Amino acid sequence: MIKFGGSGKSRQACLHRRCPNLAVKEADEDEEVDDNIPEMPSPKKMLQSRKKKQIKNRISWVGDIIKSDGKKDYYQKVCIDSETLQIGDCVSVSPDDPTKPLYLARITAMWEDPSAGPMFHVHWFCRGTDTVLGATSDPLELFVVDECEDMQLSYIHGKVNVIYKAPPENWSLEVC
Numbered sequence: 001m002i003k004f005g006g007s008g009k010s011r012q013a014c015l016h017r018r019c020p021n022l023a024v025k026e027a028d029e030d031e032e033v034d035d036n037i038p039e040m041p042s043p044k045k046m047l048q049s050r051k052k053k054q055i056k057n058r059i060s061w062v063g064d065i066i067k068s069d070g071k072k073d074y075y076q077k078v079c080i081d082s083e084t085l086q087i088g089d090c091v092s093v094s095p096d097d098p099t100k101p102l103y104l105a106r107i108t109a110m111w112e113d114p115s116a117g118p119m120f121h122v123h124w125f126c127r128g129t130d131t132v133l134g135a136t137s138d139p140l141e142l143f144v145v146d147e148c149e150d151m152q153l154s155y156i157h158g159k160v161n162v163i164y165k166a167p168p169e170n171w172s173l174e175v176c
Helices: 020-034 043-048
Strands: 059-062 073-075 077-080 083-086 090-093 103-113 117-127 142-152 156-160
Touching: 083 103, 083 156, 090 117
Parallel strands: none
Antiparallel strands: 059 077, 073 103, 077 083, 090 103, 090 156, 103 117, 117 142
């Protein structure tokens, strides 16, 4: 190894030559700056970090209890701000950051939890821009992801219409 003076333990450079170890260290420091780019957290992680106050008069159950397991009472429908939602409906969920677009999900269950209040279970959708397709994706296209979450009903922003378009049976034979 080339030495330019000193013990070799500290990174050094003389006036006329640069120590190759110092150049490597500076390159590592530059990479560390690039590593500080924030990752796009999943909706699940973002929504777990916040607490939203329940507004009781906004949410009311519609119909009878469809199942009870002793701790939770499950329902088929709920009314939120005069809009009726049921199991299977797609909803938009408000993110922490108002500059970000709403998250989209499908309701798979709804229940009353004595400790947490009105709750629901969702399966998340992902926008094409959040996939490997990035900006080249269709802005109206959604993908079902393998993530789900239990949340309070007060997180729901509103009902949305998601249309499923099945691929043709001979999709592999089609030419673009």
